[in-house]
Amino acid sequence: MREITIPIDDEVIRSLHVGDSVALTGIMVTARDAAHKWMVETFIKKTRPPQGEDEQVYEALKKLLNGGVIYHCGPVVSKDENGEYHFLAAGPTTSIREEPYQADVMKHFNVKGVIGKGGMGAKTLQGCRETPGVYFHAVGGAATFLAQTVEKVHGVYKLEFGVPEALWVIEVKEFPAVVTMDAHGQSQHAIVDAASRQVLEELLNKPY
Amino acid sequence: MERAMRDLTNEIIELIRRTSTRLPADVEERLRAAIEKEAPGSAARNALETILKNIELSRQKSTPICQDTGTPIFYVHYPEGWSTRALREQIRNAMAEATKRSYMRPNAVDAIYDRNTGNNLGGDDFPYIHFEEVDADQPLVIELMLKGGGCENVGRQxxxxxxxxxxxxxxxxxxxxxxxxxxxxxxxxxxxxxxxxAIGGDRSSSYLKSKEVLFEKIGVRNPDPELAKLEERLTEEANQLGIGPMGFGGQTTVLDTKIVGLSRLPASYFVTVSYMCWAYRRRKMIVRGDQVEYE
Structure with missing residues (x-):
């Protein structure tokens, strides 16, 4: 298990390889479907004009994401009597839905790590090379367990997207994950996909 | 008729809490057995160990096993004479309260206006409630399954x-x-x-039945011996694919397969696969008079 502190520099990113177990400590931002679409349309492709507090949120995100980590997560959150938020359940969501956006977001904000589950495709793998960055795989469904690593919820942006889709700024300690896509063009997901496709071919050719 | 008026909202909140926070024993057993099949130190084995720790922690802390508390699917077997309108209202009130108590994540998003309702109440179809009438002397049984979006998205027809x-x-x-x-x-x-x-049906009934069959426990086989054999063969062959826990590669890809045969039109032959994640959350409550039991 390798300890990694956020923000992460390029040297550390390049030293990571598929299969490495890591424990992440520092501040990360949750972002999933609505957030990725919004970031790309508003700030990268600029097909939609900024509205409301978008510009202020953008300035904050630029700082948080530079060398930072995005977590594909839609948490279960409680609010205590002092108005403070707590993460009760916070496992990863399926990452492939962000495939159209992820590489652009990584490059635009200099995002060093993306945490999710299920892996991502060729475009993101190329984004990992260019940024450079890595994809960290967390255990899907292990929501209570992973929420234990969230020490503090610093704040939330775009809560109007709904609790699961908002951008939550969280401080984690020793968040466990495995590198499954690295900055050297390797993807565990591509390997497993190809190997399983070959087994499938063999099984399809077997008589019933 | 008087018992039809009984308010079960609190008991249904408890059903939701249990379903979201406690994995059924038959599922946990299968996951535990799967650990031994994965190589020590492998990502697959570590994932299963984390999954089991998470199951234990969620039970202790009474927090959701998975943050995606999924589509709530209720099957209500109600004795003749009970009001389904009253039961529907109680289920909906229980769902909103369970969401307030963080047993459920607010998961109902209006697809047109892109707004999360914040309380897990959407239109008539969210939560999904299916009513089935039984004889008046039978207990009321409410079954609940929570099916997450990640696994729902990989279903195929x-x-x-x-x-x-x-x-x-x-x-x-x-x-x-x-x-x-x-x-x-x-x-x-x-x-x-x-x-x-599900084999057969039309597009919608085939999807529906492919989920309904998941209310059965792991290891329950189709009564038709040929389908039972195919269920076992599919589980075994799916595991030969080597996808493994989380897709890390490994021996355990599928824990069980359940097949249901339906009627079809001469023109149609649908095969529908509903994929349920390892967080296979399903529970039931049985109401006999004043007694409420949970399974």
């Missing part, structure tokens, strides 16, 4: 014959498309998964 897969309109063809669905799902449905397979 095939219209046979499927030329690309060489799948004809027979059980040999069914086998081929089900294995294809598992390969295409990779780890994205939170493997190891459980397969609900």
């Amino acid at each position: 095939y219209s046979l014959p499927d030329n690309e897969l060489g799948a004809d309109r027979d059980l040999a063809g069914v086998r081929k498309v089900v294995l294809d669905a598992v390969q295409k799902a990779q780890g994205q449905g939170c493997a190891p998964g459980i397969l609900g397979v």
Whole structure:
């Protein structure tokens, strides 16, 4: 298990390889479907004009994401009597839905790590090379367990997207994950996909 | 008629809490048994160990096993004379309260206006409630399944014959498309998964029944010996694909397969695969007079 502190520099990113177990400590931002679409349309492709507090949120995100980590997560959150938020359940969501956006977001904000589950495709793998960055795989469904690593919820942006889709700024300690896509063009997901496709071919050719 | 007026809202909140925070014993047992099949130190084995720790922690802390508390699917078997309108209202009130108590994540998003309702109440279809009348002397049984979006997204429906897969309109063809669905799902449905397979029906009934069959416990086989054999064969062959827990690669991709056969039109031969993630959350409550039991 390798300890990694956020923000992460390029040297550390390049030293990571598929299969490495890591424990992440520092501040990360949750972002999933609505957030990725919004970031790309508003700030990268600029097909939609900024509205409301978008510009202020953008300035904050630029700082948080530079060398930072995005977590594909839609948490279960409680609010205590002092108005403070707590993460009760916070496992990863399926990452492939962000495939159209992820590489652009990584490059635009200099995002060093993306945490999710299920892996991502060729475009993101190329984004990992260019940024450079890595994809960290967390255990899907292990929501209570992973929420234990969230020490503090610093704040939330775009809560109007709904609790699961908002951008939550969280401080984690020793968040466990495995590198499954690295900055050297390797993807565990591509390997497993190809190997399983070959087994499938063999099984399809077997008589019933 | 008087008992039909009984308010079960609190008992239904408890059903939701248990379903979201406690994995059924039969699922946990299968996951535990799967650990030994994975190589020590492998990512697959570590994932299963984390899954089991998470199951234990969620039970202790009474927090959701998975943050995606899914589509709530209720099957209500109500004795003749009970009001389904009253039961629906109680279920909806219980759902809103369970969401307030963080047993559920607010999960109902208006697809047109892109707004989360914040309380898990959407239109009539969210939560999904199916009513089935039973004899007046039978207990009221409410079953609940929570099916997460990640696994829902990897479900598939095939219209046979499927030329690309060489799948004809027979059980040999069914086998081929089900294995294809598992390969295409990779780890994205939170493997190891459980397969609900419906053969026949129309597009909608086939999907519905492929989920309904998941209310059965792991290891319950179809009474038709040939389908029972196919269920076991599919589980075994799916595991040969080597996708493994979370898609990391490994021995355990599917924990069980359940098949249900339906009527079809002469023109149609649908095979529908519903993929259930390892967080296979299903519970039931049984109401006999004043007694409420949970399973």
